[in-house]
Amino acid sequence: MSEHLVGVVVSHAAVAQALVAAVQAITGIDGALVGVSNEGCDYPAINERLERALAGRPGVLFVDLPGGSCLTSAARYAHGRDDVAIVTGVNLAMLLDFVFNRDARPADAGRRAAASGAKAIRVPAA
Amino acid sequence: MTIRLFRIDDRLIHGQVVVGWGQPLGVGFIVLVDDEVRVSDWEQDLYRMGVPPEIDVIFASATEAVERLAAWEADPRAGILLTGDIDAMATLCDGTGRVAAVNLGGMHHRAGRSERLRYVYLTADEAAKLRRLSAGGVRVTAQDVPSARAIGLEEFL
Numbered sequence: 001m002s003e004h005l006v007g008v009v010v011s012h013a014a015v016a017q018a019l020v021a022a023v024q025a026i027t028g029i030d031g032a033l034v035g036v037s038n039e040g041c042d043y044p045a046i047n048e049r050l051e052r053a054l055a056g057r058p059g060v061l062f063v064d065l066p067g068g069s070c071l072t073s074a075a076r077y078a079h080g081r082d083d084v085a086i087v088t089g090v091n092l093a094m095l096l097d098f099v100f101n102r103d104a105r106p107a108d109a110g111r112r113a114a115a116s117g118a119k120a121i122r123v124p125a126a
Numbered sequence: 127m128t129i130r131l132f133r134i135d136d137r138l139i140h141g142q143v144v145v146g147w148g149q150p151l152g153v154g155f156i157v158l159v160d161d162e163v164r165v166s167d168w169e170q171d172l173y174r175m176g177v178p179p180e181i182d183v184i185f186a187s188a189t190e191a192v193e194r195l196a197a198w199e200a201d202p203r204a205g206i207l208l209t210g211d212i213d214a215m216a217t218l219c220d221g222t223g224r225v226a227a228v229n230l231g232g233m234h235h236r237a238g239r240s241e242r243l244r245y246v247y248l249t250a251d252e253a254a255k256l257r258r259l260s261a262g263g264v265r266v267t268a269q270d271v272p273s274a275r276a277i278g279l280e281e282f283l
Contacts, residue, residue: 066176
């Protein structure tokens, strides 16, 4: 891939913007992620926000929940496209891995990020 | 039990419906009334993804909903019925005469609509349709989540 993927975090309220800010604060990498909130949007309005966020670039949509309006919007947007992949259950760990591994196909980058995010979920001994 | 909530919400099945209303009402089924979703297996799968397996999701067209409402109301479980717009809910109200109250849960910004509440934007025509429903004896209130106050039509139109 010659073009780095962009990651779009799609969430309720301001979760997306907070995650994007956290990744920037930790890595110093700017512009790899864009936050999109569903606040005040019906489906066409969320779709417009996704269009603006991706701006024609290939990418991965990181959605907060495995169901609901954010996923419904993302799935409609990505339906039938191979330049956009979707990962649900976004967390900070998967985004941190993603921003360093964006030179890949969207589906591969999505699988890798999902695996990284899953590995980060633990119950440490008290 | 019966249909505990008749809701107009342009996002149809989403978090506020499944968690916000579904948990306190203890719903066992959700009826999604939408002509386009009714004929799209792919969209139906998408909406099912947001619902826990113990809650049934029933997809119906507006016409089917008129025919089947009495049967859904006879279900011993609590249910929620959703439409994505006012027209589909009006069809149900007019066609059955069985809907006493309608919850306006979310109609978002779109060209031609103006803000009435944070989560309710309406055109003049849509506002007139809600007034007509109300005049016909249906109690119409706006309330996005159960913890919020139900706002009467006269307060935002």
